Amino acid sequence: MRAGSPFKMALFADLHFGEDAWTEWGPQQDVNSIKAMSSVLDSETPANNIPIANASLYWDQALSPTRSRGIPWASVFGNHDDAPFEWPMEWFSASGIPQLVCPMLNFTYSGELGCNFRGTSRLQLMKNEIDNNMLSYSRSGPKDLWPGVSNYVLQVMSQEKPQTPLAHLYFLDSGGGTYPEVISSAQAEWFKSMSEEMNPDSRIAEIIFWHIPSKAYKKVAPKFIIHKPCVGSINKEKVAAQEDEMGIMKILVKRPSVKAVFVGHNHGLDWCCPYKKLWLCYARHTGYGGYGNWPRGSRILEISEEPFSIKSWIRMEDGTVHSEVILSS
Amino acid sequence: MRAGSPFKMALFADLHFGEDAWTEWGPQQDVNSIKAMSSVLDSETPANNIPIANASLYWDQALSPTRSRGIPWASVFGNHDDAPFEWPMEWFSASGIPQLVCPMLNFTYSGELGCNFRGTSRLQLMKNEIDNNMLSYSRSGPKDLWPGVSNYVLQVMSQEKPQTPLAHLYFLDSGGGTYPEVISSAQAEWFKSMSEEMNPDSRIAEIIFWHIPSKAYKKVAPKFIIHKPCVGSINKEKVAAQEDEMGIMKILVKRPSVKAVFVGHNHGLDWCCPYKKLWLCYARHTGYGGYGNWPRGSRILEISEEPFSIKSWIRMEDGTVHSEVILSS
Structure with a gap:
């Protein structure tokens, strides 16, 4: 934190970079997503500029609006972040495999094997991010x-x-892609022992980030319009929850210091609802790839020191603001 | 061919080696499958013995009954041959990831990344097979x-x-695993140009092998019992066909020299049925892994020179023989 100013975060969710990269549509969505992120960052201006050259790979592209403004960030993986490459059926018909796609897309080219269409593992993604970015606070865990x-x-x-x-x-990997969409027992136990060690008397607020909503989100989801105590602006689909519940929610609700959980995944939901003593919040869909055409935005999270408060609102790409909520009371 | 004796092939289909390798059940099925293959080879004795030490990997295990008898072979890939590793959900519960499984199963261990549970590509499998086996006639295409x-x-x-x-x-890769279950237009064109070049007047018989039945198998499948002109002994399930038809069948039926197509995939089917001027045949399920508990066996294919004939029958693990059919008339 800087003296006299609150700590502010922008949540960029469901960016879907690199999707359908062999079509005209895909790269254009990435351009649009970068514009959406840039617009939010310029509206909220959480830090000063340190220009860094854009990298060519998708992950680097997704980081570029934040990096070019010199704003530190932390990443948490979603279910599209290590999906194995899926061969489009039409590449097996007379049109064949697009020959130009390999060098264009920066897929790995290995002499003997030709273009390598295999996916990138989470570990590789994270290693590249950390190695190449001074501003990244991400870790491989x-x-x-x-x-x-x-x-x-x-x-x-x-x-x-x-x-x-x-x-x-706290950042937790809720799986997906090449392995089940779940927060494991081991992750739950890790959170329990870390939080008890680092914050034994629960005096420090704990805020949790992962991608895929847990089953508890289903319990608090508004039915039609979003009404008090929930706060938000779109409620356009059902909660798409993790496949199983291996204990993390039980541990979270027992700690008075846990204030809120933030997830993405559902592009058509942006609400916060209370669940027992904490809040369950959605980010706002930021990316142009993936499904849904609801206007893009970013959930902002602001932590103030004196008096202590955790406030959140949604900043839209067009600059408007809505759905402010206090999460610390 | 050796003078005075016919050319004989045994088809080993759906071996499913390496399945559930972290359980007691899986490795036992591999032992059973090796016994089934050995039994057939000992009954049919198509060649003399050249002992070669068994290798430790599954592919090598699957080849071992043939190799240890000094019998040349050729492989064609099925839909399980490059499937990506799937994480069992129970490994994310309190029991966790079996720690002993990595060195036991010969998964690649890379220092930084720990046990590597990714699948093996078809190219790697084929390269290993060809490099390590004098008797292999397989090719990477x-x-x-x-x-x-x-x-x-x-x-x-x-x-x-x-x-x-x-x-x-002719051996063709019918896909599956990490890419669509289909014979592509490019493969169909390759067959067309190869066969026209190597056999322009259609005087040489052409026999085709791939794993997943084409949609044409659905058209000729017997409805209940297997009756003439079909020949076989089990008809226990529906034809599980390729996802699309990109032209190979049209090319095959136009060539009078194409006598028969052989597939596996459906463990509960072992018939041959005529389709236009050629035969569509199933192998007989040989493996103990995978679904279905029908008795194991192998389809045998025998080519004789004077007079020319292509004969086929099924040799069961217990030594019995049934379903003989002439495919050259």
Whole structure:
């Protein structure tokens, strides 16, 4: 935190970079998504600029609006982040495999095997991100939590009292792609022991980020319009929850310091609803790839020190703001 | 061919080696499958013995009964031969990932990434097979037919008239696993140009092998019991056909030299039925892995020179023989 100003985060969800990259449609959506992210960052201006050249790969593209503005970030993986490459059926018909696609798309070319259409693993993605970006706070997480990768905790430190963390941000990998959409027992146990060790008296606020909503989201979901105590603007589909519940929610609800969980995944939902003593929130769909054409935006999260508060709202690509909610009360 | 004796092939289909390798059940099925293959080879004795030490990987295991008897072979890939590894959901519960499984199963261990549970590509499988086996006649096929790999042609040469091929055996990769279950337009075109070049006047018999039945198998499938003109012994399920038809069947039926197509895939079917001027045949399920508990066996294919004939029958693991059919008339 900087003295006298709150700590502010923008959540960019469901970016879907690199989708249908061999068509005209796909790359154009990536351009649109970068515009949406840039617009939100320019409206919220959470930090000053450190220009860094854009990289060519999709992950780097997705990071570019944040990086070019010199804003630190942290990533948590979603279900599209290590999906194996799927061969389009039409490539087996008379039109054949697009010959130009391999060098164009920066797929790995290995002499003997030709274009390599295999997917990139979460570990490779994360390693590249961390190695190439000074501003990344992402981590590959403990090995005993693999194949889940983006499992780590960041401390938000007070500028005025440097030894005092104001909040702990927990990132958990909710799977998907090449392995089940679930937060494992091992991840739940890791969160339990980390939080008990780092925050034994529950005085520091804990905020949780993962991609795929847990089953608890189904319990609190508004039925038709979004009404109090929920806050939000679109409620256009059913909660698409994780495949199983292996214990993380039970642990979260027992800790008074856990204030909120943030997820993406459902492009047509952007609400926050209370669940027992904490809030379950959706990010706002930011990407132009993937399904759904609801206007793009980003959920903003602001932590203030004196008095302590966690506030959230949604900043749209067109600059408008809505759905403000206090998550710390 | 050896002088005075026919050319004989045994078809081993749907072996399913390496399945559920972390359980007691899986490895036992591999033992059973090796026994079934060995029994058939000992009954049919198509060649003399050249002992070669067994290899440890599954593909090598599947080849071992043939190799240890010094019998040459050729492989054609099925839909399980490059399936990506699927994480069992129970590994994410409290029991966790079996720690001993990695070295036991010969998965690649790479220091930084830990046990590598990714699948093996068809190209890697084929490269290992060819590099390590003098008796293998398999090929990785032309690069422009990839990702389909096992696309190649073998000539069966007369012993008495050495320059005279008696039959051309065509192997085609019908996909599955990481890419669509289909024979592509490019493969169909490859067969057309190869066969027209190698056998312009259609004097040499052509026999075709691939794994997943084409849609034409549905048209000729017997409804209940197997009756003339079909020949076989089990008709226990519906034809599970390729996802699309990209032209191979039209090309095959136009060539008078194409005598028969052989597939596996349906463990509960073992019939041959005529389709226009050629025969559509199933192998007999040989493996103990995979679905179905019908008695195991192998379809045998015998090509005789004077007079020319293609005969086929099924040899069961218990030594019995049934379903003989002449495919050359």
